[in-house]
Amino acid sequence: MSTEALGEEPGAEPPDTGAPAKSAAPADSADSAADPGALAWARRRRSAARFWRAYRGQRAGLVGLVALAVIAFTALAAPLLVGSDADSVTDAPGTALENPSTEFPLGTDQFGRSVLDLLVYGARISLTVGLLAAALTVGIGTLVGMLAGHYGGWLSGVLMRVTDFFLVMPTLVLAIVLATVMSRSVTTVIIAIGVAAWPKTARLVRAQTLAIEARPYVERARALGGGHTHVMRRHVLPNVLPLVLAQTTLVISEAILTEATLAFLGLGDPQVVSWGGMLQDAREAGAISSGHWSFLVPPGIAIAVVALCFTLAGRALESVLNPKLGVAK
Amino acid sequence: MQPTDENAFPPGPSPRPTPAAARHRRRLRHALCAGAAALALVGAAAVGPAGPAAATSAQDSGDGGDDGGGDGGDGDRTVLTAAVAQSVDSLSPFLAVTLVATTLNRLMYDSLVNYDVKTQEPIPGLAEKWEPSDAGRTWTYTIRDGVEWSDGRPLTAEDARWTFHTMMTDDAAGTANGSYVTNFEKVSAPDPRTLVVELKEPQATMNSMDLPIVPKHVWKDVDNLGKFNNDADFPVVGSGPYVLTDFKTDSYVTFERNENFWRGAPKFDEVTFKYYKETDAAVAALRKGEVSFVPDLTPAHAASLADHPDIKVNDGQGRRFWAIAVNPGARDVEGRTFGDGHPALLDPKVRKALFHAVDRDVIVNKVLQGHGVVGAGYIPPRFADYHWKPSADQEVGYDPQEAARLLDEAGYELKDGKRVGKDGRPLDFRMLCHATDPKDKAAGKYLEEWWGALGIGLDLQCLDNVGDPWVAGEYDLAFDGWSVNPDPDFVLAIHTCAALPESEDVVGQTDNFICDKEFDRLYAEQLATYDDPAKRAETVQEMQSVLYDTGYMNVLAYPNSVEAYRTDHIKSITAMPAGNGNIWGQDGSWSWATAVPAAAASEDDDGSALGVVLGGGAAVVIVAAASVVFTLRRRATAEDRE
Numbered sequence: 001m002s003t004e005a006l007g008e009e010p011g012a013e014p015p016d017t018g019a020p021a022k023s024a025a026p027a028d029s030a031d032s033a034a035d036p037g038a039l040a041w042a043r044r045r046r047s048a049a050r051f052w053r054a055y056r057g058q059r060a061g062l063v064g065l066v067a068l069a070v071i072a073f074t075a076l077a078a079p080l081l082v083g084s085d086a087d088s089v090t091d092a093p094g095t096a097l098e099n100p101s102t103e104f105p106l107g108t109d110q111f112g113r114s115v116l117d118l119l120v121y122g123a124r125i126s127l128t129v130g131l132l133a134a135a136l137t138v139g140i141g142t143l144v145g146m147l148a149g150h151y152g153g154w155l156s157g158v159l160m161r162v163t164d165f166f167l168v169m170p171t172l173v174l175a176i177v178l179a180t181v182m183s184r185s186v187t188t189v190i191i192a193i194g195v196a197a198w199p200k201t202a203r204l205v206r207a208q209t210l211a212i213e214a215r216p217y218v219e220r221a222r223a224l225g226g227g228h229t230h231v232m233r234r235h236v237l238p239n240v241l242p243l244v245l246a247q248t249t250l251v252i253s254e255a256i257l258t259e260a261t262l263a264f265l266g267l268g269d270p271q272v273v274s275w276g277g278m279l280q281d282a283r284e285a286g287a288i289s290s291g292h293w294s295f296l297v298p299p300g301i302a303i304a305v306v307a308l309c310f311t312l313a314g315r316a317l318e319s320v321l322n323p324k325l326g327v328a329k
Numbered sequence: 330m331q332p333t334d335e336n337a338f339p340p341g342p343s344p345r346p347t348p349a350a351a352r353h354r355r356r357l358r359h360a361l362c363a364g365a366a367a368l369a370l371v372g373a374a375a376v377g378p379a380g381p382a383a384a385t386s387a388q389d390s391g392d393g394g395d396d397g398g399g400d401g402g403d404g405d406r407t408v409l410t411a412a413v414a415q416s417v418d419s420l421s422p423f424l425a426v427t428l429v430a431t432t433l434n435r436l437m438y439d440s441l442v443n444y445d446v447k448t449q450e451p452i453p454g455l456a457e458k459w460e461p462s463d464a465g466r467t468w469t470y471t472i473r474d475g476v477e478w479s480d481g482r483p484l485t486a487e488d489a490r491w492t493f494h495t496m497m498t499d500d501a502a503g504t505a506n507g508s509y510v511t512n513f514e515k516v517s518a519p520d521p522r523t524l525v526v527e528l529k530e531p532q533a534t535m536n537s538m539d540l541p542i543v544p545k546h547v548w549k550d551v552d553n554l555g556k557f558n559n560d561a562d563f564p565v566v567g568s569g570p571y572v573l574t575d576f577k578t579d580s581y582v583t584f585e586r587n588e589n590f591w592r593g594a595p596k597f598d599e600v601t602f603k604y605y606k607e608t609d610a611a612v613a614a615l616r617k618g619e620v621s622f623v624p625d626l627t628p629a630h631a632a633s634l635a636d637h638p639d640i641k642v643n644d645g646q647g648r649r650f651w652a653i654a655v656n657p658g659a660r661d662v663e664g665r666t667f668g669d670g671h672p673a674l675l676d677p678k679v680r681k682a683l684f685h686a687v688d689r690d691v692i693v694n695k696v697l698q699g700h701g702v703v704g705a706g707y708i709p710p711r712f713a714d715y716h717w718k719p720s721a722d723q724e725v726g727y728d729p730q731e732a733a734r735l736l737d738e739a740g741y742e743l744k745d746g747k748r749v750g751k752d753g754r755p756l757d758f759r760m761l762c763h764a765t766d767p768k769d770k771a772a773g774k775y776l777e778e779w780w781g782a783l784g785i786g787l788d789l790q791c792l793d794n795v796g797d798p799w800v801a802g803e804y805d806l807a808f809d810g811w812s813v814n815p816d817p818d819f820v821l822a823i824h825t826c827a828a829l830p831e832s833e834d835v836v837g838q839t840d841n842f843i844c845d846k847e848f849d850r851l852y853a854e855q856l857a858t859y860d861d862p863a864k865r866a867e868t869v870q871e872m873q874s875v876l877y878d879t880g881y882m883n884v885l886a887y888p889n890s891v892e893a894y895r896t897d898h899i900k901s902i903t904a905m906p907a908g909n910g911n912i913w914g915q916d917g918s919w920s921w922a923t924a925v926p927a928a929a930a931s932e933d934d935d936g937s938a939l940g941v942v943l944g945g946g947a948a949v950v951i952v953a954a955a956s957v958v959f960t961l962r963r964r965a966t967a968e969d970r971e
Contacts, residue, residue, distance in 0.1 A: 089771075090691070090778045096698055097629055110629070110771070111695060184791065270762075270770050270791050271777060284767035286626070289612040290633030 054320040061316020064309040071306060075123040086117035087273045097285065097292050107294035109278070110285040118273050119298050125274035126256050126306060129190055133255035136194025138248045141201025146240065148202070149209025150232055160206070167199040175258055179267040186269050193258045201247050205240055212239045242321035249314030253307035260303045275299040407926040408599040409899065411622040411913075412611035416579055421559040422541035423495075423502040428812060428914050429602075435918045436584055436600070437567040438541035439591075441470055441489060441524075446919040447907035449712070449815040451537045455484065455568070455591075456524070459538075465531030465859045466514075470524040470538075477589045478544050479564065479572045486518035491545040493526070501555030506540055508822060508838065533859040537816040539916065542568065570595045570922035579604050584921075595922045612893075615640065621898035624913035626891040627767070628698035639897045644700055645890045645904050645911035646711040651768065652704065652884040653687075653776075654809035654841040655680055659802020660829060667833040668802020673756055678739035680880035683806075684725045685732035686779045693886050696771045700891050704884030706873040708817050711887070711906065714862070715817050717870040719877055732783055741784075748784040757786035761799060761807035764791040769808040772885065800836050809841065809882070815916055817869055818856065824876060825849050841881060848875045890914070900925040 055061060074081065085091050092112035093103075100107045106115035148159040166174070171193075178192035212218065218235050226234070262268055263276025270277070278299040282288065287295045415429040422434045443454035456470040476484040493516045495502045496509075503510065514527040526535065547566050551557045559565060564585065565573040570592070571584035582602040586595045603620060605611035611623045612630050616637070626634070626642070634640050656670030673679050689703045702710055705724075706717035719725075733743075741748040741756055748756040760776070762769035773789040780787050790798075798804050811820050822828060826844035830837030855868040876882055890911035894902060902924040904910035905917065912920045 088778060089695070089774045092695075096695070111774070266764050266791070270773065270789055283607075283609065284627070284770075286609060286612065286629040286633075289609040289616070290627075290629040292629065 051320060055316060058316035058319065060312045064312030067309045068313060071123055072127065074120055075127050078120045078124055082117040082120050087121050097295065100294050106298050109281060109295055115295055115298055118278055119302055121273045122275040122278055122299060125272055126259060129186060129259040130252045130256035133190045133193035134248050134252040136190060137197045137251050138201050138244055140198040142205050142244055145202040145205025146209050146232060146236060149206040150213065150236060163199045163202045171196045172258065172261060175262060176267060179262050184269050186272060189259055189262055189268055193255045197251060197254060204243065204247060208240050208243050209236050212236050246314055246318035246321055249310055249317055253310035256307050275303050406598045408601060409597040409924055410601045410603055410620045412605045412614060412620045413602045414606055419558045420576065421557055422543060423554055424504050426505050432914055433582060434541050435569065436571040436921055437565060437569045437573050438543060439568045440539040440541055442538045444815045444916045446903055446905045449906050455542060461859060466528045468526045468535045472522045472524060473591060474522060476591045478566050478568055479587045479589055480566045482546060484568055485521035486524040488545045489524045489542045490516050490518040492542050499554055509534065509540060531857045531859050533856055533865055534816055534818045535859060570918050571600055596925045600921050615893060615895065618895060622894040624892040626893060628700055631891045634893050639895055640893050641896050642893045643904060643912055646909045647888050647890045647911065648709060648711060648812045649810050649888060650707060650709055650884045651810045651886050651888055652882050654807045655881045656802060656804050657842055657881045659842045661832050662829045670802060671758055671805040673750055674805060676739050677880055678735045681725055682732040682735040684883045685728045686783055688727040689885055691775060692772055696768060697886060697888055700889040702887045704886045707876055707882065707884060708813055708873060709887040712813060712815060714866045715869045717873040736783065743784050746784055755786065758805040759788045759790055761795045761804045762789055762791040763795055763808060764793045802842065812914065821852055821872060825852050843879065843881050845875060845879055848872055851875065897927050900927040
């Protein structure tokens with residue numbers, strides 16, 4: 001193994017690796033040989049540019065990214081775009097369940113609020129919950145996966161059995177149970193989704209950890225006296241991160257869907273405007289059978305579009321970052 | 330009611346709109362699984378009318394499929410199908426407390442005294458006449474001659490005696506209506522037509538004994554009345570206008586008419602209550618003619634059904650009040666307190682400030698969208714004799730300035746937009762709301778903003794089962810509501826000290842842990858006034874005044890009963906009371922017993938639902954088309970890579 005290790009250079013690794021690439025850096029850089037820090041930054045800039053070139057080639061991913069940027073901007077600028085009292089029921093401008101008009105392009109809800117304004121406001125909750133829940137999911141998943149992959153043995157057995165336990169449990173059912181027993185708030189929904197959806201990431205990260213730890217340079221690091229923490233922080237984590245990043249993007253769309261589902265089932269916070277909550281309101285107001293499609297269809301489409309965008313971006317990211325798909329240049 | 334619609338009995342349980350859409354979706358799921366799940370959500374929601382209705386029918390058709398039919402299909406039999414949503418707790422009149430179960434019980438069993446359908450006054454039922462003697466302590470009922478149970482056995486005073494005696498002696502049998510008989514000393518039936526009830530104290534409710542009487546020859550063999558739900562042995566012997574012939578939990582309840590009913594056999598051969606847990610599905614079924622009657626409509630439903638040529642919407646005065654209850658510090662009969670109600674609410678000024686900030690007109694106009702009456706006293710205006718309105722200087726009307734002034738006066742200063750007490754604790758209240766009742770949630774949003782403007786925080790806790798925190802006293806505020814009977818005794822009794830639980834582990838009869846000496850004194854007074862209805866009404870009004878002044882119960886509104894029926898199935902159905910009454914949940918079985926079938930059913934029509942299907946379909950097509958484009962592009966890039 002040790003002889004092979006000499007031939008295996010981190011250059012073959014995914015682009016934005018941190019530590020192991022250090023030894024290779026002087027060979028790569030001809031211009032500024034003085035400062036290793038500046039060298040590292042130059043290399044990182046280059047790999048970022050390389051990554052962006054590769055990502056640009058993914059048209060679907062680009063579409064998703066642009067759409068996400070627009071949605072994120074809308075969500076952040078919501079108070080400026082539609083006014084900060086768009087979700088107020090006492091100051092509602094219209095009458096109940098109006099049809100689309102020039103004043104209310106998507107009609108009004110049962111309180112007389114503009115559905116378009118609510119849609120813009122709802123984006124904030126959907127994105128917040130999506131991002132935070134995904135972060136929680138991936139956080140737990142990465143931790144468990146790396147620990148199991150690195151230490152192996154009985155710890156791996158125990159952690160993986162726990163993972164299996166959560167894996168066989170349908171995510172939605174688990175999330176519903178958690179959202180039911182805890183008080184109704186946005187935090188609860190985030191925790192419910194985060195706790196329910198992590199096993200996939202854990203499995204993925206464990207597999208990647210095992211693959212990386214089998215590589216010769218890790219063995220070399222060990223031989224040079226690198227402890228558990230060093231190996232995990234300097235070698236495993238940087239190599240797992242690209243995968244985790246792609247996984248995060250995919251998990252976000254799943255989290256947004258779950259959030260909408262929970263809100264639609266009446267398990268969300270009734271005091272905030274969210275897309276799933278709007279669907280639930282529309283159902284409770286009887287909009288479905290009384291033909292008020294303009295209250296019902298827009299939030300549904302919004303959920304689908306945002307989930308789609310994250311999926312597109314995530315897939316593109318995955319194919320750029322995952323060398324197994326043969327795209328990395 | 331003709332099952333002509335193709336959606337009525339679909340091949341599979343899945344409510345997919347069309348194979349084409351399903352195919353689109355499958356491809357989408359294959360390529361972009363997460364996006365597809367979102368689409369399914371849109372699709373399922375948008376194509377609602379066809380979806381849930383079809384699913385429900387499919388579920389029903391598994392039970393023989395004979396109950397989905399109508400009068401049109403199988404010739405002469407007339408069937409009235411009504412949609413219901415609430416689950417039956419028990420079909421035993423000793424145990425049933427839910428509105429749906431007590432309504433079904435009234436179809437099955439008649440009572441000594443009925444309420445007149447027009448005036449809601451007590452009128453003779455199984456008892457022809459009754460009279461008090463011994464200063465109201467002895468009541469003699471004369472049982473109607475020649476009344477028979479549905480199995481042909483005569484109905485006698487012994488059946489009534491056995492029913493009351495069982496409720497007095499068997500704790501389980503007193504579960505639902507035990508409070509009616511706690512004051513009974515002795516019940517006897519000296520002859521088959523005479524029932525004598527001896528009381529400990531005079532009791533005005535003896536004039537309105539509308540407890541169901543059960544057949545002794547059937548019920549005396551029941552081992553454990555606490556476990557017997559009366560839903561296994563069909564047909565169930567009864568004395569009401571209809572006989573229960575079949576029941577499946579949350580699926581259907583079927584009745585056949587009782588040819589022996591003493592008021593005369595009803596016109597419909599069968600009455601079936603079919604379960605639709607979704608009002609939207611029930612409304613779609615009504616449009617298609619699968620059901621003839623749907624209760625509890627939302628304002629949007631009522632508005633959209635009003636234009637339908639074959640459907641009549643009944644916007645009747647409701648029997649219910651809808652109120653905000655304030656936790657007065659939960660306590661048991663011994664005065665031991667429990668729970669964790671906010672101490673600031675014990676200050677009358679804080680309560681008054683809360684209600685000064687509530688605009689009841691807005692609640693009625695916006696939340697109920699006009700389908701209700703602005704709240705005042707405790708008993709709804711439908712019961713004109715007992716209804717009470719606060720006087721001008723007593724009334725806590727909408728006045729946010731006054732509310733703010735009261736809070737200042739009570740020592741709750743406004744700091745950074747929050748009202749904070751002297752102990753540093755902010756005025757943040759929890760409020761229990763019924764997750765199953767959209768009204769609560771909607772009104773909660775208004776309260777949140779009104780109180781928020783005062784600096785009071787509101788945490789709306791919408792639960793499927795509010796009972797657990799409620800009986801534990803773990804709430805600050807709560808949405809509350811009861812159906813009121815023509816005799817108001819029950820809804821008054823639940824605010825007396827005697828109704829408090831025996832300890833914190835026991836569920837008492839109390840509604841909201843209110844215990845007020847003056848209220849109790851008046852309660853006893855009205856109960857004893859058996860021979861002077863006018864004087865009793867006066868006392869009852871005074872009680873409401875006392876209750877209003879405590880500030881622990883504040884009635885927001887009296888919601889209407891909004892319901893609809895098909896005029897091509899039902900020629901006429903009687904609302905109670907005359908003029909502007911309700912059909913579902915009456916004090917009696919009048920609506921079903923006197924409904925007249927229409928001569929012939931006309932063609933089905935679901936024009937408005939079509940719009941939704943088209944709209945939803947268009948959305949599905951747009952997203953599906955977009956996804957196809959993306960899929961193709963993705964495939965193209967994949968090929969490029971390889």
